[in-house]
Amino acid sequence: MIQFFDPRMSFLFTSVLGIILSITIWIILSNRHTLAVHLWCGAGLFSSTATLLLTLRGTVPDVLSFSVANMLLLISFLSRIQSLRLDLQTPISFKYLAIIFIAFFVAYQYLYLVVQNNLFRFIFAMVCFALFSSQIAWCGWLIWRRQGFRNSLWITGVYTLITLIYLIRIFTAMTGYSEANILGKSFDAIAFPIASILSAVFGNIGYLGVALDRSLQITRIAAATEARQIENQRLSGQIAHLDRQRSLCLLSTSLGHELNQPLTAILTHAQTVRRRLQRGDADMNAVFADLDRIAHNTQRASDIIARIRGFIRPVATHQAPVDVHQLINEVADLVAAAARTQQVRLHLPVCTQLVYVSGDAVQLSQVVLNILQNAMDAVTHSTQRDIFIKLIENDTEISLRIQDTGIGLTPEVFNQVGQPFFTTKATGLGMGFAIAQTITEQHGGQLTLTNAMPQGALAELTLPRLIIHSH
Amino acid sequence: MTPEFANPPYKSDRAWMKRCAQGHVVIIDDDLDILMAFKALLDLEGYACETFSSALDYLEVLPSRPSIWIGPQCVLCDIKMPLMDGLELQRQLALQDDVPLLLMSGSSGAEEAVTAFRAGALDFLIKPIDADVLLTAINQALAVSATHHQTQVLTTRLETLTARELEVARRVAAGQRNNDIALELNIALRTVKLYRHRAMEKLEVTSVAELVRIIDACQIKTH
Structure with a gap:
């Protein structure tokens, strides 16, 4: 039987099989090309090329069929190890790989060119490759143990087999039972190409199985994560909506008062017109003036209602350019009545140029409203009740600074502010600032609260600036 | 204040004096629309009506007024205003002058009403105010002012x-x-x-x- 067996043919077969399988796997996994996959398939090509060079030993220069072939084999082993280790998330550092490569290269060249001892060189290469094979088998085992991919046991199986064959070859070569030549024709030499074929087939298929399983798992996890994110977004949207409603509830007294003003004016003008007309000798200009005032005040009342309605728009967010000055003015209008009642002066920034950010106008106004309400609460017990709003912008971001003249933050409050359910107010839920921070972060910005000099608290809202080029 | 809404140019006129004889009403509210509405009504009803958008503005012009009697007068003031509210005005007026004060508010807070009456307001009106209610309250306040003036005159004579x-x-x-x-x-x-x-x-x-x-x-x- 041994007489009929040609190791060259079997190595040639292994080589072609390796190339085909590597390329096939690389194509199959084309939608999931990680570095690990590239390394594994590349290793297949390297080892196939090395096997091909071995097969051609004698017909090609020795430097190719010895040195180059062994270096290619080394690269393929290291690539496979690195590939599996990348999947295990414990990659070997590049420096370490380079040291192994250079050490092997120097030692091999030394034994091949200087010592010129065939047996030593053969045993050295066999020992190294046995070590690397066992390492691959071990990584396969770890993948099964740590990540639960059963298919990796195929890799462990075939590479354990290869390690064993290497060990037997080392043993037989050392005892002189068979010649120290990879292309030898002894019994154990036959086992070697057979193991190579098995490793090419089952190793690659095992790897493909693991990769496919992994890809499925990643898809599943991604889908679950996405579902959770959507759910989170929906919930935070709802919470924000509830918070907006709560903010409006807090403002409802002052907004009711504000709405009452135009209504009072309308009633009085209407009754005045009636009295004018009842007298018979009505001054028509005065009648028209009264009617104009009624129309004006109706519009004013309608504006107040529109402002409230705009603020409690349903949850869905939509991204659009938001004019920051307009945003500040709208929120200031919303709290103006309350500020008047509490005798708080709002100092608004002067609009020198149009400044835009990208985001949801309603949600952003909620953030500003929350800051303003906090500031107004902070100055309740102060003799000086001022809130200064400043807008600072540069090319990339805008910064809205809202400073009050209250007592500022105590160290205790300072540490806990922004945490859900932390509040200093008897009636507060403690969610407002946390929600404001969440919204700000969703807009790619930052919201911080610090103590200001010489007094009061300073809230700083930073958002990426949106540059709009006028056409 | 808008130009069309400046205080009456006919102050020194006979017409103004005639109106003053019927009653001189000072309205103080920080809301321009409210001031215009009440002024329209009171002008129509023949009163001499002056408007101020803050209590401080009114207190500023008060010392320059001639102290001679030109007719009954009263002050109609919103209770909640920036800088100085109606209650504070009431205290200041009590020091300087003895004009009947009517307070008004946008909300019907019982607390506010109690405070207003305790501070000496003659009446507490809740916006929106019906024209009849407003005029009745103003007439009552003017009557109080007239009686008060009469008493003062007689007291002077008795002295x-x-x-x-x-x-x-x-x-x-x-x-x-x-x-x-x-x-x-x-x-x-x-x-x-x-x-x-x-x-x-x-x-x-x-x-x-x-x-x-x-x-x-x-x-x-x-x-």
């Missing part, structure tokens, strides 16, 4: 009386006859008649009934 004249006048008002007064005060009947005549002259009354009314109105304390 011109000598102690004896006042004593005789008081006894006459109490219903004593001249003879009894002469006996009790131990003076001649002629002298009593003289004091009585002088007192009625100084008080600008022609009948005993009028004299009684004045003494009652001024509540001269009996010694």
Whole structure:
């Protein structure tokens, strides 16, 4: 039987099989090309090329069929190890790989060119490759143990087999039972190409199985994560909506008062017109003036209602350019009545140029409203009740600074502010600032609260600036 | 304030004085629309109406006003305003002047109403205010102002009386006859008649009934 067996043919077969399988796997996994996959398939090509060079030993220069072939084999082993280790998330550092490569290269060249001892060189290469094979088998085992991919046991199986064959070859070569030549024709030499074929087939298929399983798992996890994110977004949207409603509830007294003003004016003008007309000798200009005032005040009342309605728009967010000055003015209008009642002066920034950010106008106004309400609460017990709003912008971001003249933050409050359910107010839920921070972060910005000099608290809202080029 | 809404240019006119005789109403509210509405109504009803958008503005012009009587007056003021609210104005007015104050508010807070009345407001009106309700309240306030003025005038006149004249006048008002007064005060009947005549002259009354009314109105304390 041994007489009929040609190791060259079997190595040639292994080589072609390796190339085909590597390329096939690389194509199959084309939608999931990680570095690990590239390394594994590349290793297949390297080892196939090395096997091909071995097969051609004698017909090609020795430097190719010895040195180059062994270096290619080394690269393929290291690539496979690195590939599996990348999947295990414990990659070997590049420096370490380079040291192994250079050490092997120097030692091999030394034994091949200087010592010129065939047996030593053969045993050295066999020992190294046995070590690397066992390492691959071990990584396969770890993948099964740590990540639960059963298919990796195929890799462990075939590479354990290869390690064993290497060990037997080392043993037989050392005892002189068979010649120290990879292309030898002894019994154990036959086992070697057979193991190579098995490793090419089952190793690659095992790897493909693991990769496919992994890809499925990643898809599943991604889908679950996405579902959770959507759910989170929906919930935070709802919470924000509830918070907006709560903010409006807090403002409802002052907004009711504000709405009452135009209504009072309308009633009085209407009754005045009636009295004018009842007298018979009505001054028509005065009648028209009264009617104009009624129309004006109706519009004013309608504006107040529109402002409230705009603020409690349903949850869905939509991204659009938001004019920051307009945003500040709208929120200031919303709290103006309350500020008047509490005798708080709002100092608004002067609009020198149009400044835009990208985001949801309603949600952003909620953030500003929350800051303003906090500031107004902070100055309740102060003799000086001022809130200064400043807008600072540069090319990339805008910064809205809202400073009050209250007592500022105590160290205790300072540490806990922004945490859900932390509040200093008897009636507060403690969610407002946390929600404001969440919204700000969703807009790619930052919201911080610090103590200001010489007094009061300073809230700083930073958002990426949106540059709009006028056409 | 907008130009069309400046305080009346006819202040020194006869028309303005005529309006003042009916009643001089000062409205203070930080809301321009409210001021315009009330002014339209009060102008129509023939009152002399002045508007201020803050209590401080009103207090600023107050010292420069001539102190002579030009008619009954009252102040209608919103209770919640920036800088100085209605209650604070009430305190300031009590120091400077004695004008009846009407407070108004956008909310019907019981607490506010109690505070307003305790501070001495004549009435507390809740916006929106019906024209009839507003005019009634203003008329009442003006009546209070008029009575108050009348009392003040009479008190001034009473102060011109000598102690004896006042004593005789008081006894006459109490219903004593001249003879009894002469006996009790131990003076001649002629002298009593003289004091009585002088007192009625100084008080600008022609009948005993009028004299009684004045003494009652001024509540001269009996010694």
